[in-house]
Amino acid sequence: MSMSLMNGSEPASLAQHGMWVTERAGLGGAVYHMAFAVHLDGPLDTYRMLAACGAVVRRHPVLAAALVERDGRLHMAPAAVPPKIGYEDLSDGGPALLPGSPEWLASPLSPGLDLSTGPVSAFTLVRLAPDLHTLLVVVHHAVCDGVSEELLLRDLAAAYGGAELPPLPVSYGEAASAETARVEDKLEEAARFWRSRWHDEEDVLLPGARRARLRAVPGEAVDLALGGGVAETAERLGVTRFEFTLAAFQVLLHAYGNERATVSIDVSTRTEQTREHVGLFVNELPVALTPSGTFAGFAHVVRRQLREVYRLREVPVARALGGISPRSALTPVSMSFRRVDDEIGFAGLDASVELSMFTGYVRGTLHLHALDSPYGITSRLQFDPEVLDRASCEMIAADLRALIAGVVARPDAPIGELPLPSRAGSVQAGALPATGAFPEAVPAFERAAGTETEPDDDLIGEVTAIWCETLNRPDIKPDDDLFDLGGHSLDITRIVALVRERMDVDLSFEVFIDAPTVAGIAEEIVRSRR
Template identity: 25%
Template sequence: MKDATIEDLLPLAPLQEGLWYHSSYDESGADVYLGQWMFEFDAALDEQRLEGAARELLRRNASLRASFVQRRSGELVQVVVGEVPTPMTVVELGDRELAEVQRDERARRFDLAKAPLLRLLLVRRGEGRHALIMTVHHIVMDGWSASLLIEELFDLYASEPATLPARRPYRDYLAWLAGQDHDEAETAWRAALAEVSSPCLVAPADGGESPELAEFVELDLSAELTSELIEAAARHSVTLNIVVQAAWAIVLAQQTARKDIVLGVTVSGRSPELDGVEEMIGLFINTVPVCARIAGDTTLAELLHSLQDEQARLISYPYVGLSAIQKLAGLGRLFDTTFVFQNQPGGGDVREIEPGLTASLTDARDYNSFALSLQVTPGERLRLEVGYQAKLFERADVETLARQLHHVLDGLTGDPMTRIGDIPSLPRAQYDEMVERWNDTERPGLDTTLSSLFEARVRDKPKAVAISVGEESLTYAELNARANQLAHRFIADGEGPGRPIALLLPRSIEMVVAMLAAIKAGAGYIAMDPDDPTERLVVMLNDASPTSMVTMDDYAQRFSGLDMNFVALGQPRTTEEIRLLSRTDPTDADRTAPLDAREVAYVAYTSGSTGVPKGITVTHENVASLVLDERWREGKSDRVFAHSPQAFDATTYEVWVPLSIGGQIVMNAPGRFDQDDAARTIRDGGATSAYLTARLFNALVEENPGCLVGLREIWTGAETASPEVFRTALDKLPGVDLINVYGPTETTVFATRHVVRGPDAIGNATVSVGRALDNSRVYVLDDRMRPCPPGALGEIYIGGPRVARGYLGRPRLTSERFVCDPFGPPGTRMYRTGDLGWWHADGRLEFGGRSDHQAKIRGFRIEPAEVEAALTRQDEVAAAAVVVAANGSGEKVLNAYVVARSGLRIEVSELLARLARSLPRYMVPDGILVLDRLPLTDNGKLDRGALPDVQRAASATGREPRSKVESTLCTIWEEVLGVERVSIDDDFFELGGESLAAIRVVNRVRSELSSELAIQQLFLTPRIVELADGIGQQTPARPALRRRAAAG
């Protein structure tokens, strides 16, 4: 109230500071730290009596009259005033549903600077019936306090205030808190977190700083299972809380594929040292990290006792704020899940207020900002409520997660010596669905060769155009005749099955002729990119040992020292020799050996972890399993836009799919990809389908989507897809099927696909890679080779006929990566991708990154170890490390760190130039930073987290401030963050800034620059050079808070 007297100014408890920050960050967003309770009454209420009871409730409890503001000094304070408006409103329900009224109440934001932060909404339901909805911001009270408050409200309704005892005020708790030994508490927490090496995050993406109100999935356990869990707790001498907590930890371990779990656990914070604390009203709870080690050989008893023991050691220090605890660990946010075991006082769900009037609690919800939470309410039947952020999780997935938790809880009631790894994570029915039904993809007809498939199309439609490049084109009959002539040349040279031919040609009709000819001769081919450095091509040739190479005359000169048979296309003599050869299809009678589906069709080279590229041998059967997929016969893939580099496995799709189904290759002109040329080729060639790497797809959609007009489907993959770009593409390219695909070269280009025809097919945080294509079997397995439940992170394995033969000349590596498929037909294999993923409940796959350091950049798979090997081969480099990082645009790039040999100097520009002569362009690091030594962990491994940012170190050696505003901001950051020197290009959060530091910066800006800076603005523009531009345009600072004298 405007004339209210300030009774008290109090500090904030640690959690109150955190809640104030969350509310202040986005003042237009939802209040996520709410509690809401709804009671329905069996008789009419006296509305005036209830309002009087509410008024008396606020008078008796000073904490309900508190508002929260920031002083000029930066200090946050609670302002307790003597009188506030009674926060009760009466409304008619009319034709609305109570749930709708509840939602509307939750959507109304509280202004933390205006007390009371509590609302009572009395709903008239007709026929003398009422419902009461109480909504409160958790900054003034926790769930325990709410139960006390509700009891007191009903007692005040039924009796005189003078008959009720007074409560001990919240200010006494704050005084007790200030007197605790915080140094001792920090020492205890630092020890508890000493072995935590990384955050434990479950959400598939960062939910940002503006969370939404959670949604909930509820599950009531049976009375029988509840009783068994209580008995299990008693057998182990632990609480039921610990038993359920253990089950939740096991589920999180399965979800994250981790053995060391950090989960948030909400503790009551009501120390028995403080007399009367159980009856106090205010915010006492705290969410603290709990560590659980869940190795497969850990027994159930060991897990339960370790959880109980750890929490017993820390029970005396529940008051240290989460922000301070996380700062001690030095890892930023430690977890994004929380566990709450409700253990609150109160009269139960049904309570008699007075004779003839009973209130029934029909809904109760506590909300928070965590991505995922579990609230457990004890009773005859244990109730589980899984709260989730809908922008991060799909409801069906959370329902599956709740069932998984139920399944694990059931497993905890057995033998205490049961090993955690032996507790089944899937019911049998779900196992069968995931392994069998989701992989029911086998199609007949794979025992065929590519030459047979192509020649059948020649017979079907000899005069149809098979390939076009600009104005030049060949029909199926013409292409077949030219390929046959070259194939007969290969056979005459002694080439055939088991002897792949090297193809070093620009993207052209000649390239496709050579591919077909190598296939028809039975030899297969090795596709090589003329743009790759000669040194790398020689390594590949030495590895594969082909006896023939098809190339252009000028390319052949690069390999004059090699003992090979060169077929130089374009040379008059070669052209004349081939022209005189037979135009008929070669047969096994012509070939050096019979050709069957198990022979090699091509060898594709990818980056190798040993520093040498490795060749993947792909058979005719493998490619047939791709091109015979029913999807290609839907009519949208009949004219395929071909633009990929020759050595990129997408060429398999661009060439063999159209030629196997009677379609047309619409080939972009040779040379680097050009948007204008692509648009012209798509338009003039009538292309209907194209594959674009995610990087290229993103660039074209954002910069020039018009160049893709005319296509009916766009396949994209090789890197993580952007939901925002997919939404833009749907808007800019109406009617086009967008298909997000996944599959390594070892499984013949594509293994899964997800068709996006509308926004409903795009997730909030990710774009799924979908379901298995025909002739692919896809599994997500844990470290014991067991199928992971939906939502649980595991390694992706791919089985089925698309799995390649193996790595050329590398039997040991082949046996490590191509392993027995225990779920497929006897004798079949599956490929261990090294990729991580998880299933949605409906069978869609999500890509979750790599389990190692391998990466895909610009669509190409890269082993950083190969780049490191190239660096250490340089005379002046003693040691090197290569990591994948994001550049300023969010794109993945390679960063290299090098250490010079003693007495030698590294010139970065010269080093980059030499790398470009031995590595493809996409493998040359974007930046190189010279270090005195590489940072190592205690066990001697590279400490990747300690490597400095290459771009910042190279470009931001630190621009000095150019204005008074920039200079002031640099000083503020240096002092707030404890950093010796700040440049205008430094990022606040990369320098160690966090929420409370942001509050201090905002306050310093207000006092020193007389400008009102929103916390959100600091997140949006975290660099001084950007932030300073807007400072002068901000609103003037608020006046300082002053205590007013009490009225006489």
């Protein structure tokens, strides 16, 4: 099957660039694999379903793309390995794994995704019984967001029903270029906005937490029933269900002793031009507030803060401010909340859909995932088991449920009168303070102990010149930290490209995490030449 981008090679978006650098630095991987499943009951036409998958890829060629760096710039290009569209028959008792489960996704049955070579998407139709099938779709987050899952489902159903999928009005690259231009226009405004609001808080107080972490690791999840009454209470207060849930989450974090309750949220950056596009149109932005007064009043404070943030929704904080190192999560605690209004039907079949399935990885310390559908709000807490044990996460879930139940009963009550945990104001006994983003990272020069890596003055001068050129600074010292100088992921890519061009050395992106200084980069160049 031949798949290609509309224009052969197109510029990547800023969000894709940030994700690509994170993955190249060893901080991404399977955590960026998004999965959803369609369970189909009835006389399914196997050939027609597989053909529908191909039609969806043709309409959305980003699903057949790879991200490649050329001369310090990131582009999308046709992937060397096309999307996998396959069929598995497990009706005769195959592996005792549920399609789409974390165990299934980690098994040989699950197709591996590769952002550099492809595939970046995979469609697997699994036959479980003569009239029972599951279509599992796994897509790399760099070419897919939550809304994209719904678009994929809608197009799959339409194509299976015999409809011809129309071409998109603009290419993904054109949309990405337009977004980048808008971001450039808003950079100064965004810098002013975030300068007083951004605090690089790598610590968080949670019951039983041993430390905080901002990198992707194998994770676990606890299902969380928010309880009835959320929709009605939010409407009564004049806020959205998302605003209500975020306010409750922040009140709980504050009760655990966090002076500023900081939660990073996923914000859609879609426009009228990109509303039909499958792709990455989302930005992660922090909301940091100190709860006070009544819950109703604080919920409106959250609402006003979000309205301010939304004005600059397309601008990544790291791009506006610089000085933020590549990481899997912007802050230790994050939240995603998505509303799904439409039900998807497949011709002649009874269909049920599982959106945003848990893939067995978490990209921070604690993440609250909520999906608001016609069937109600379903949610789960995803957590890093090396930071929080399951009992502690279940305690957090119970505390949030109790708090929300209290708010539903008395939405106008002062926050101090709500059912807050008795541990308020302190970390659970026995917990250790947070230790930062990458406690297990070992500087490159320590890993290479015993080898000669001391760069000479000429090499230090060459690397310094590259940094000055990239960062547009006249004077940089050998021990200056790239991120303290305001560097960001685009600067890393340019430095790597200039070192490759002038010194014929391919730098590892990981060195910018371990030793992000001129001296550290020069030492890595010496090691690479040995």
